[in-house]
Amino acid sequence: MLPEKERKGRVNLTDKALKAMKPAPAGTDRYEVADAIVPGLRVRVNEAGRKTFVLLARFPISTTGKRKPRVDGKINPTRRTIGVYVEGGVTGRSNSKEGGDAPIGSLGDARKTARQWHELLSQGIDPQTLIAETRARERIRQDNSFGFVVEEYLKTAVLGPDEKNPLMRVGKEIARNLRVEFVNDKWETGQKGAGQAAGGKGKKRPGLGPRPISGITKQDILAVVDAAIARGSRTMAHNLLAHVRMLFNWAIDSGRFGIEASPCDRIKPKSVIGRKTKRKRVLSDAELRAVWAASEKIGYPYGPIYQLLLLTGLRKGEVSDAPRREFDLARKMWTIPKERMKMDNDHHVPLSDLACAVLQKLPQFERSAFAFSTSLGAKPVNGFSKAKTILDRTMLNEMRRAVAEEGGDPEEVTLQPFVIHDIRRTVRTRLSALGVNRVVAELILAHAQKDLDAVYDQHAFIDERRQALDKWAMAMRSIVAPTSGNVISFEARQNAKQLT
Structure with missing residues (x-):
């Protein structure tokens, strides 16, 4: 505690002196030290050692306040809290009266705020009122920020209250694209699949999240689209533009965010990105063989997912998000509820013997809500970007090993890029090659029927679908295990036989 004469007089405060101030003696509530540099600036120290900066000044009287001017018309000086001294804390300032707790990181910050308050008082402005108005404007700005509007859009129209069960089938993709590509900062390297660690190259593109949505320009949108084009992802560029266009249309229609026009209105995808081409990539026999072998090496949870994608033709999320209760191995049937589809x-x-064998090998957890999980079944697996990189690398190794065993040069082997959805296209193509009826093949992939068929033809073709998927599983066996040196038979064939 400071000597009595120093507590009564003004002291040339320093940060060192602030740190050395002792708590007020028990029963004295607090003591106060006045700064000799800035008039009216004081430090209060209570029994707990809490140090609070206050400013003693003549503050304007509010028309609704209880304080009244003196008979001579003057206003008595009063104290208002600037903030609490927190060594190394974030500079701040309180808009409350006594007891404010905004952190002040140094004596210099407190003196700066006190001088600003004196300047405002000289102009007849109450700092407390100005701070409240500034914070109100900031709240409005935040409520109209691009990041805030994106989250409102996702919650209202895309994902709904439960992100695990999005309103839109592609809701998770839309959410990821908007958040990762538009809202957040993004490290751009100009190389597809290369992040910040790519040899230290590239630069960070500031995200649009904090910006007011009314200030987002055509150039801001094009910067994101052009970055996708630069890394060779033209299909992604088309998707990004479509998703952000839907966001702005929703924001305008809602009438809540003060915008009447979209920065996407004059952007023509064909001119900016080029014609959107449909993907035609299908996997060859060698690649299918490599996918299966790589899946075995990768193991749970991603390996079995890739195998089921191959055997069923389902979408990635339909497999990866599957709860265990959907599988009935006794009936060899997987029923996906309409809400998930x-x-x-x-x-x-209908599950083939091989598909059942894959499912039988899945580990059992106490909390086994989800079949494919890294959290003991509590929630479904995610992180497919990294998993796909591992799959590609393992596939290439398997393809090179196979060529080497046949006496070829493994260094000449390459893996043409493909996305997970190309597996689905491959299954559909192979079903046609096996002579599967078009309607049956489309039903296997859960493609919606059109026009009158959707209304009048309610036949499920379950038996035909089972026959088709059994035929495809047999074809996969012959592709993966063309000789007696069978890749499938290691465990899958034996497990499959146990089910028959």
Whole structure:
């Protein structure tokens, strides 16, 4: 505690002196030290050692306040809290009266704020009122920030209250694209699949999240689209533009965010990005063989997912998010509820012996809500970007090993880029090659029927679908294990036989 004469007089305060101030003696509540540099600036120290900066000054009287001017018309000096001294804290300032707790990181910060308050008082402005108005404007700005509007859009129209069960079938993709590519800062290297660690190259593109949505320009949108084009992702560029266009249209229609026009209105995808081409990539026999072998090496949870994608032709999320209760191995049937499919009816997937064998090998957890999980079944697996990189690398190794065993040069082997959805296209193509009826093949992939068929043809073709998927599983066996040196038979064939 400071000597009595120093507590009564003004002291040339320093940060060192602030740190050395002792708590007020028990029963004295607090003591106060006045700064000799800035008039009216004081430090209060209570029994707990809490140090609070206050400013003693003649503050304007509010028309609704209880304080009244003196008979001579003058206003008595009063104290207002600037903030609490927190060594190394974030500079701040309180808009409350006594007891404010905004952190002040140094004596210099407190003196700066006190001088600003004196300047405002000389102009007849109450700092407390100005701070409240500034914070109110900031709240409005934040409520109209691009990041805030994106989250409102996702919650209202895309994901709904439960992100695990999005309103839109592609809701998770839309959410990821808007958040990762538009809202957040993004490290751009100009190389597809290369992040910040790519040899230290590239630069950070500031995200649009904090910006007011009314200030987002055509150039801001094009910067994101052009970055996708630069890294060779033209299909992604088309998707990004479509997703952000839907966001702005929703924001305008809602009438809540003060915008009447979209920065996307004059952007023509064909001119800016180029014609959107449909993907035609299908996997060859060698690649299918490599996918299966790589899946075995990768193991749970991603390996079995890739195998089921191959055997069923389902979408990635339909497999990866599957709860265990959907599988009935006794009936060899997988029933995906309509809510997960975003369809009017449940989707039934007849399971081949090989598919059942894959499912039988899955680990059992106490909390086994989800079949594919890294959290003991509590929630479904995610992180497919990294998993796909591992799959590609393992596939290439398997393809090179196979060529080497046949006496070829493994260094000449390359893996053409493909996305997970290309597996689905491959299954559909192979079903046609096996002579599967078009309607049956489309039902296997859960493609919606059109026009009159959707209304009048309610036949599920379950038996035909089972026959088709059994035929495809047999074809996969012959592709993966063309000789007696069978890749599948290691465990899958034996498990499959146990089910028959």
